[in-house]
Amino acid sequence: MSQVTESDERLLIEAAQIDPSRFAELYEKNFHRVYAYIARRVRDRAETQDLTAHVFHQALANLGKFKWKGSPFAAWLYRIASNAIADQAKRKMRESSEQANPSAESSSAVDLEEVERRARLFSAVDTLPEDQRRVIVMRFADEKSIREIADELGRSEGAVKQLQFRGLENLRNRLQEK
Amino acid sequence: MAERSIIDQLDDAVAALAEGRQIDLTKLEPELSALAGVAQGLIGLPHDTFKAELQQQLIRRDSMSSPAEQLETNAVSSVSLYMCIAGASAALDFYRDAFGAKELSRLVEPDGKIGHAEIQIGNIVLMIADEYPDYGVLSPKTIGGSPVRLHLYVPDADAFAERAIKAGATLVRPIQDQFYGDRSGQVADPFGYTWIVATHKKDVPTEEMQKEFDKFTREHSPKKSSEAYSVNEDKMRRENRRAVTPYLTVHKPAELIDFVTEAFGGIEHFRATGSGAGMHAEVSIGDSVVMIGGAEHIEPKPTAIHLYVPDVDQVYERALKAGAKSLMPVVDQPYGERSGGVEDVHGNRWYIATPFVPLQTIAQDLHTVTVYFHPIGAQRFIDFVTNAFGGKELMRHAEGDMVMHAKVQIRDSVIELGEARYPEQPMPTAIYLYVDDVDGVYEQALKAGGVSMLPPTDQPFGDRNAWVQDPFDNVWYIAAPLTATKST
Numbered sequence: 001m002s003q004v005t006e007s008d009e010r011l012l013i014e015a016a017q018i019d020p021s022r023f024a025e026l027y028e029k030n031f032h033r034v035y036a037y038i039a040r041r042v043r044d045r046a047e048t049q050d051l052t053a054h055v056f057h058q059a060l061a062n063l064g065k066f067k068w069k070g071s072p073f074a075a076w077l078y079r080i081a082s083n084a085i086a087d088q089a090k091r092k093m094r095e096s097s098e099q100a101n102p103s104a105e106s107s108s109a110v111d112l113e114e115v116e117r118r119a120r121l122f123s124a125v126d127t128l129p130e131d132q133r134r135v136i137v138m139r140f141a142d143e144k145s146i147r148e149i150a151d152e153l154g155r156s157e158g159a160v161k162q163l164q165f166r167g168l169e170n171l172r173n174r175l176q177e178k
Numbered sequence: 179m180a181e182r183s184i185i186d187q188l189d190d191a192v193a194a195l196a197e198g199r200q201i202d203l204t205k206l207e208p209e210l211s212a213l214a215g216v217a218q219g220l221i222g223l224p225h226d227t228f229k230a231e232l233q234q235q236l237i238r239r240d241s242m243s244s245p246a247e248q249l250e251t252n253a254v255s256s257v258s259l260y261m262c263i264a265g266a267s268a269a270l271d272f273y274r275d276a277f278g279a280k281e282l283s284r285l286v287e288p289d290g291k292i293g294h295a296e297i298q299i300g301n302i303v304l305m306i307a308d309e310y311p312d313y314g315v316l317s318p319k320t321i322g323g324s325p326v327r328l329h330l331y332v333p334d335a336d337a338f339a340e341r342a343i344k345a346g347a348t349l350v351r352p353i354q355d356q357f358y359g360d361r362s363g364q365v366a367d368p369f370g371y372t373w374i375v376a377t378h379k380k381d382v383p384t385e386e387m388q389k390e391f392d393k394f395t396r397e398h399s400p401k402k403s404s405e406a407y408s409v410n411e412d413k414m415r416r417e418n419r420r421a422v423t424p425y426l427t428v429h430k431p432a433e434l435i436d437f438v439t440e441a442f443g444g445i446e447h448f449r450a451t452g453s454g455a456g457m458h459a460e461v462s463i464g465d466s467v468v469m470i471g472g473a474e475h476i477e478p479k480p481t482a483i484h485l486y487v488p489d490v491d492q493v494y495e496r497a498l499k500a501g502a503k504s505l506m507p508v509v510d511q512p513y514g515e516r517s518g519g520v521e522d523v524h525g526n527r528w529y530i531a532t533p534f535v536p537l538q539t540i541a542q543d544l545h546t547v548t549v550y551f552h553p554i555g556a557q558r559f560i561d562f563v564t565n566a567f568g569g570k571e572l573m574r575h576a577e578g579d580m581v582m583h584a585k586v587q588i589r590d591s592v593i594e595l596g597e598a599r600y601p602e603q604p605m606p607t608a609i610y611l612y613v614d615d616v617d618g619v620y621e622q623a624l625k626a627g628g629v630s631m632l633p634p635t636d637q638p639f640g641d642r643n644a645w646v647q648d649p650f651d652n653v654w655y656i657a658a659p660l661t662a663t664k665s666t
Contacts, residue, residue, distance in 0.1 A: 024236075027232075031232075039222045048222070056232060056236055057236070060236055121219045125223065126280075137225075139192065140220040140223035141223040141226070161186065161188075164192065165213070168188065168220075175216070
């Protein structure tokens, strides 16, 4: 995730307010942040996806109302996300007789540095060499076992583990670069 | 028990994390701990497809202007391209190398056939599958081209096309600024799809665009399309004539014209009988013009021609029906075309071919008609056309010293040649060659080893020309329209 200076971000937002097709750039820069933020508080993948989609649809629909007050665009998105998660929890509580689990994480105290770090990590996966990227995606996004990946790629389990190792090693190095 | 390698230990940690177990990173070796920490952060990594699909949803929404419109249009789901490709697996590799496509998924049959795959280029997702003829799923190669072109907006069309061409795409139209504000061009992939690659440079008001479009259509209207040849107009004939025009000299030119018309859909524009009772005619085939002439008492000069057509099988059959004999049945060639050969009753040899890539992709250097020379001493022949006419060698395929196949550019035309290897070769021929300066080129041709048959002469039909026989017995009619000669 590239470092966006305040004024760059402001320009991007203003451009998107005039021409909504420019929203793609804001989406690209913030997708992993929002996803990581929601994933931190909602452990279920399907739910994380639903909420992420909801946040960006809301953001796009309300972009015209966004007023630049000096805080980063991501903070606005986090606020939409936080509200969406809370709404979802309330809905669940109404729907089921049992109490929604009011775990510590469902409060708004989310470690934003941790979210930022994971977002950078998610984005860094795209910069891996293709064979490493594919193994990492299959292992962590598709949640496949080493054997399943080996079968699918037609490689030995040893080779897949090796690619996983190199991929994680590269990711660690990339995080340290930033 | 032997110590497990760090690679295995790391996988143990990943497996534990994947099952939702907590692991105490502080208890691990520092190196292992750091990598397991990265793995922990990756748990719950979003799917590429999810990110791409959400972006597409948002973009679709973007393009709607009002909420009401959004509601109405939401009823129609989006259109996604589903491309059928013979050799889908190779195509996935190609799109990765050529377009930087990211593979999102693939379903593979035991025999390696791709049942379904998804790739992402920029923010679009394309679906790809192999051919399934039983289900009527056919690729452009089988159908003979695709009527659908793929249009990509990219940040830098020039760089994008360059990378694609390096990976094996063919340039169909060079990247250039367009009147509608884009900088764009076209490339063809090896699987039969054409891609329009564009970068938006500036917004052009519709009014201005219409003006430019009117200008564009005026400039481009009648030329190029094959129907245009039915307009029998001298000017157009000249415009479509390129520097190198083969002159097919035979005993019975009228019969050859009939053959070319019947077999290749040739259109006769011009026919005259000269003072020596020889006939001269000009016939267009596709985007090219050939000259046909001769008489009973004139020594024939049959020609070998590489003829590019949209459907080689059909044209080959028509040629046989029109009286030609087969030299070689139509087969797929390893060099990227499907071709067959026939010889007409006058001795001309027609190498008929359809490239695997769409036909328009050859337009860059090859046209419907390309003359094929079979000289004895191909290298010396290349030297001659280089020295005499400023020819530029484009490619060659040689076995040892022997030039099996080469292409040489002469002005706006390309000729092909290969060392004479068969009894009927070398097949010397005649070429009508348009130049700017007849006298200068004539001198050069003599210096390069040609023999003068006629010094530069103003002809009554409006050309100044000179005749030179090269050391390989080909005759070159070096010519320029009379008005142009004076102006240079």
